[in-house]
Amino acid sequence: MAQHDTDNLKFLLSLSPVALKQWYEQASQDDIEYASELLDNYEHELLLASVDTDNFVHQAVSTIQ
Numbered sequence: 001m002a003q004h005d006t007d008n009l010k011f012l013l014s015l016s017p018v019a020l021k022q023w024y025e026q027a028s029q030d031d032i033e034y035a036s037e038l039l040d041n042y043e044h045e046l047l048l049a050s051v052d053t054d055n056f057v058h059q060a061v062s063t064i065q
Helices: 003-014 017-026 029-064
Strands: none
Touching: 003 029
16 A cells, blocks of 8 residues: 555544544545545455464464464
C-alpha cells in the first residue's frame, strides 16, 4: 500500500461516526469507492495477520507438547 493510501486509511479510521457521516455526505462517488477499497484491503490484511497469529500459536503449542 502506498504511503498516501496508508494516510487516507488512517484518516478514515480516525473519524468519529459523526465526522464519517459528514465526510460521506460531501464525498464524490469515486471517493466513496476508493475508501471502500482501502477498507476492504485493510480487512484482508487483518484477516491474514489473524491467521498468521493463529498458526504461530498453534506451532508454539505443538512444540511445547
